[in-house]
Amino acid sequence: YVNRFFQKLREEGKIILLGRANRARYIFATSDSIKKAKKDITKIHRILQNQNIFEDVIYNEIKRDTEILTGLKKNISNILYYAFTEMLNNAIEHSQSKIIKVNMEKIDKWIRFDVVDEGVGIFNNITKKKGLHNIMEAIQDLLKGKLSTIPEAHSGEGIFFTSKAADTFIIQSSKKKIIFNNLLEEIFIKDIIKEVAGTKVSFSIELDSKKDLKDIFKKYTDEALEFSKTEVTVKLYKIDTEYISRSQARRVLSGLDKFKTIMLDFKDINTIGQGFSDEVFRVWKHLYPE
Numbered sequence: 001y002v003n004r005f006f007q008k009l010r011e012e013g014k015i016i017l018l019g020r021a022n023r024a025r026y027i028f029a030t031s032d033s034i035k036k037a038k039k040d041i042t043k044i045h046r047i048l049q050n051q052n053i054f055e056d057v058i059y060n061e062i063k064r065d066t067e068i069l070t071g072l073k074k075n076i077s078n079i080l081y082y083a084f085t086e087m088l089n090n091a092i093e094h095s096q097s098k099i100i101k102v103n104m105e106k107i108d109k110w111i112r113f114d115v116v117d118e119g120v121g122i123f124n125n126i127t128k129k130k131g132l133h134n135i136m137e138a139i140q141d142l143l144k145g146k147l148s149t150i151p152e153a154h155s156g157e158g159i160f161f162t163s164k165a166a167d168t169f170i171i172q173s174s175k176k177k178i179i180f181n182n183l184l185e186e187i188f189i190k191d192i193i194k195e196v197a198g199t200k201v202s203f204s205i206e207l208d209s210k211k212d213l214k215d216i217f218k219k220y221t222d223e224a225l226e227f228s229k230t231e232v233t234v235k236l237y238k239i240d241t242e243y244i245s246r247s248q249a250r251r252v253l254s255g256l257d258k259f260k261t262i263m264l265d266f267k268d269i270n271t272i273g274q275g276f277s278d279e280v281f282r283v284w285k286h287l288y289p290e
């Protein structure tokens with residue numbers, strides 16, 4: 001009886017049905033209600049209990065219950081699925097957080113999401129697990145790719161490829177923030193005044209972006225599709241000196257023996273010391289001739 005009654009009101013144009021199945025809801029067919037509903041349906045906030053949840057299931061629920069993921073171009077849909085599931089999986093498996101907050105919205109020409117946890121914090125976790133001296137060293141190692149605190153279960157590729165796929169990608173934890181601005185082709189490391197408990201990652205991409213996930217993978221993989229190439233922004237290792245030194249070279253090179261091809265980006269570096277040059281192009285090259 002209720003179904004028939006609502007169907008009649010819909011046919012008369014008095015109410016509108018939004019959503020499907022157990023997420024279905026009705027609104028009055030007024031301009032204000034429709035405007036508000038459209039805004040709501042292109043924005044979602046969920047609080048997840050971090051117990052027996054799966055990143056692909058959450059993504060598909062968002063796709064089923066909202067209009068955020070409808071009408072996307074195939075390349076954007078592929079990138080968003082990859083980035084969202086990788087970042088949510090990181091929070092599920094690494095954060096040790098009891099709850100995970102997920103935000104996603106489509107606004108104007110952008111689609112974006114946040115994954116926020118209240119756990120150990122990504123930079124602190126890396127610093128502790130890898131026996132590093134400080135958070136800056138953790139950030140430097142994270143930027144290279146292939147860094148995982150659970151190497152038996154993860155390759156450490158997710159953040160690296162997600163940072164390349166985004167237009168902007170931000171990681172905040174403790175008192176540091178990494179900003180990957182691919183529109184400017186820049187990486188920034190900033191201090192945060194108010195300490196962030198846990199980790200917050202924010203991803204955004206333009207809806208008409210021409211980026212393709214296959215091209216991004218191809219750029220950093222070899223013929224066997226192994227993640228074998230990386231690029232290092234050298235200026236992020238230059239600290240309080242006029243030139244970059246031998247000790248800083250060792251930080252640049254730490255962990256790079258996992259790769260077959262290494263691209264060193266010397267943008268904004270005016271001078272390298274003799275020690276840096278010797279450490280990179282003689283000592284390290286001799287140790288790892290392949």
